[in-house]
Amino acid sequence: MNRIFFILILAGVPLSVAAALLHWPAVASFIIYCVTIIALASYMGRATESLAIVVGPRIGGLLNATFGNAVELIISIFALKAGLISVVLASLTGSVLGNLLLVGGLSFFIGGLKFKRQRFNVHDAQHNAGLMIFAIVVAFVFPEVFSMTLNDQESFTLSIWVSAIMIILYLAALYFKLVTHRGVYAYDEEKGENEEQETAEWTKSKSILVLGLATLAVAYISENLVHTFEEVGETLGWSEIFIGIIIVAIVGNAAEHASAVMMAYKNKVGVTVEIAVGSTLQIAMFVAPVLVLASVFFEKQMSLVFSMPELVSMVLAVFLTISITNDGDTNWFEGLTLLAAYMIMGVGFYLL
16 A cells, blocks of 8 residues: 555656646646645655654654644645635534544444454543534534624634634643553453554654655645635536535545554554544644634634534534444444444535
């Protein structure tokens, strides 16, 4: 798989530059940009993981918070710059739905076909459940309700405060998990699932170099990708909301999604849950607030006010995921249930 991604980068980056400079048809350019970003994202993920191992868990946690969803953050920043607020909000919604329902569902389904019962740390599941309820049900619903009586500027001010508080709480959650309570809730299966000493794939200098170059390439391609949204939408009959919820969300997290499924297939479903739920928390408590704060510097400011379909779908996804994962045990049927929910929501957003 890594060799395939390397070949895609070697071919995709020059083709992306050519597509941008020669103004190739929007749909063709869109496909090239998406495939190249997915390949680059895989290398960014590998570089971040290697760095996190080299520098230790404390700084590593902050690195994962910063670069774990870097691709989507970069795409969203350029979309903000272009004034595509609805696309940004939709991509945030799509990431939450994709991580919880698509990734979680597909991983549990694939893993459950091979293993009748897969178990993971119930303490982590319950801890993450509380954070998801805070991030989605409290921090996202609250601005939505108050926006009904506030003007645009007041809604944005409220969103600034909510964003600042969410970032602080997210950093506190990292400190709790990686420092003060690291190993306190260690989970041992019957066979024994103890912490293993991880070995970095790349050296520190190589990881930094790869991360830097890949980030620059993603930034360049993402800016061009954003400019294709309108024409691609008109050509294929896709709305901005559908592009954000399905396309941008999947492109931004594709490499991470593949890792989650592979971990479940290897019966390391605890890692799968950490990827799916952890990435969701990064999106809700770190990426979304950062985008709100970043929008201060653009012509159009973004408030944390989602459309009602987006908000309802995220809340339902959170409660469905919690009901399935809160017992620390899963199987293929529970995975299929999550996938069914994602398909229902996907059809609904396509028809909007």
